Amino acid sequence: MDIIPSNFIEQAVINDIKEKNLTKIITRFPPEPNGYLHIGHCKALCIDFLTAQKFGGITNLRFDDTNPAKEDEEYVNSIKEDISWLGFKWANIFYASDYYEFLYECAIDLIKQGKAYVCDLSADEVNATRGSLTEAGIESPYRNRSIEENLDLFARMRAGEFKDGERTLRAKIDMANPNINMRDPIMYRVLHTSHYRQGNKWCIYPMYDFAHPLSDAKEGITHSLCSLEFEDHRPLYNWFIENCRLIKPPYPRQIEFARLNIEGTVLSKRYLQELVKGGYVDGWDDPRMPTLSAFRRKGYPAEAIKEFCNRIGVAKSNSLVQPHILEACARDYLNANATRVMAVLKPIKVVLTNYPEDKEEVFYISNNPTIENSPKHEVIFSKELFIENEDFMEVPEGKFHRLKLGGVVRLMGAYIIRCDEIIKNDDGSIKQLNCSVVYDAQEQGIKAKGTIHWLSCKHAIKCKTRKFFNLLKEGETYQKGMLDKIINPNSMMEFDSYIEPFALTEDKAMQFVRMGYYIKDKNSTADVPIFNETVSLKDSK
């Protein structure tokens, strides 16, 4: 009653509740198990689950597995895992393949009404007679078979009497309809392919346009939310629901929203499939992929991804979102929640000339200074340290107030040091910095304007860090068959880095390293964050 809509879908739901007197809202998330979920699915997930939740309703997970050629158990497992990781809880889990018998009955009902017929045209012939965008189609010569003949033929289709493609069941609607979807769409095709759940029980399989609306209706879905490209299918969606007598009101309503696009990446299961199968990436969870499993592996919190979907909103205009919005969400979440650990991504060696050779000191550094009374953990200090390459400038420019020759800087949680000398390699690159601890900084009133992170060389854990850039080259958009030309060959860079041993004591090590990155490096590149693979952390040292 006093629910304030935050987008046009919720507005529509409010209207429907009034008009149709709905008592409960039910939505569904209907993936086909033919690939892994990506961040675009998270947007759909948020819309499906959060809309229902807002009105006290429920959401079903339904696998739209009506094409046995593409589907697999591996994908249903990964989909369940990803949804659970995001924290969404489905009310029921259904499979369109469990509805095959019901759908078959619906088809029989339409045949009996003279609203569906068995067509003998080949695929090519169907295409040729469908007409074009500007011309009407031609009616199939089999369009006016008797109901008895249709019933017989359809039963024989199911019984396996025909080869693949030999016959189809079509809805008898209107070959001259300006909406091509309404030109006697195919409801069933013959496919002698084993289904990952049904085995060889069926050799005819329902098409999406037929199965989807009736599956929605069977489950009592009130709002069927999908992406914009299905707008043209809505009249057909309604046609099946209104004409099948096995379906009773209230009917589900399909509402469409714009799908997510992100700059520099490809967000289409089909193309991601191509990346995986073509060996352009190492798998569905390759860190360059926009899949949920890849984000999880990189250490992105689920909350950050959901917040991203919240921030970009829901509308009907095609948009191209900038990836730094996601980064901002990740930063916000990690800043408030993650344990921080020092990590030196590109090291420079610092030798403290006035610090005793074998001395070690323990300092305690807050796990997260934004959290009150956050626990601290110990970090060992010694004569030789690594600091971040970027934290030293031989020729300081502008307001640079980290370390420079002759200048002082604070080592976080430890001493203030002064840089006395730069030692170079033969090629002119910096080999090490000779510095001295300013023990009496306080007495002398010396204040360091900058603070930097550091690690004791002897105690730091060496590891590989990786930095990721866009999957696609700047300004390129994916086009089929062009992948090898536009995929960014430098989409991944590896560094030899160092982290605190403490990072290894936590299973969220990846996130900790990244936290250091964000804190230090927010402005530098940040297309995609650095992460650390647990494996390489453990294997190194």
Next chain:
RNA sequence: AGGGGUAUCGCCAAGCGGUAAGGCACAAGACUUUGACUCUUGCAUACGGUAGUUCGAAUCUACCUACCCCUGCCA
């Protein structure tokens, strides 16, 4: 005979006839044991264009323009 959509700041996006929310990005400043975080300030006389209706239009009408989707026995 084509049909279906969408156009508001660099990028998202509110707005639903009463005189342009918010976020990200960006800029300036304050604070700071990470140049992060936090805080403060700035950032569309303007809503694709042109006409109209109205006291009043981003919101209504007409025409125009641009972009997206649709001719799988995929979903």
